[in-house]
Amino acid sequence: MYSSVLRQSFHFLLFDTHPPTLFEAGAMNFLRLLPVILSFLLLAAHFYRSGQLVVTALCLAMLLLLFLKKSWIPRLFQVVLLLGALEWLRSLYFLAAMRIAWDQPWTRLAVILGAVAIFTAISGLVFQSRALKAMYRPDKA
Numbered sequence: 001m002y003s004s005v006l007r008q009s010f011h012f013l014l015f016d017t018h019p020p021t022l023f024e025a026g027a028m029n030f031l032r033l034l035p036v037i038l039s040f041l042l043l044a045a046h047f048y049r050s051g052q053l054v055v056t057a058l059c060l061a062m063l064l065l066l067f068l069k070k071s072w073i074p075r076l077f078q079v080v081l082l083l084g085a086l087e088w089l090r091s092l093y094f095l096a097a098m099r100i101a102w103d104q105p106w107t108r109l110a111v112i113l114g115a116v117a118i119f120t121a122i123s124g125l126v127f128q129s130r131a132l133k134a135m136y137r138p139d140k141a
Contacts, residue, residue, distance in 0.1 A: 032132055033066060035123035036077060042116060043084045046091070074127035074136050081124040088117035 044059035062080065065073055092113040099106035126132060 032126050032129055035126055039120045039123045078124035081120055085117045085121035088113055
């Protein structure tokens with residue numbers, strides 16, 4: 001019984017050719033942009049923790065730019081996400097050096113911050129998807 005329901009569900013997902021509704025397309029684009037949103041929220045929390053409230057506000061305000069359908073938005077986000085990954089690596093270097101100087105374990109810190117840096121860097125690749133390229137297509141004159 002369950003296998004036939006699953007088979008029908010996957011058949012619908014794989015072979016249905018109707019164009020998505022506006023709600024379906026918006027929900028899917030939100031899911032595609034979720035890594036970018038999470039990366040910016042993590043960066044905002046990082047800067048808030050260090051007391052840099054202006055940079056925190058900029059990180060949160062940049063998320064509003066995702067609503068603009070301009071061709072320069074994906075490149076801007078990709079550059080800022082790469083800069084964010086560099087910030088995570090900078091924090092990793094200084095925090096690990098501090099832990100090493102205090103003769104404390106630092107391996108877990110390095111793994112976690114390294115993973116966050118990699119996640120932040122590669123989250124910019126979501127803009128290479130066909131759907132998001134269409135969403136942020138070049139401006140038409």
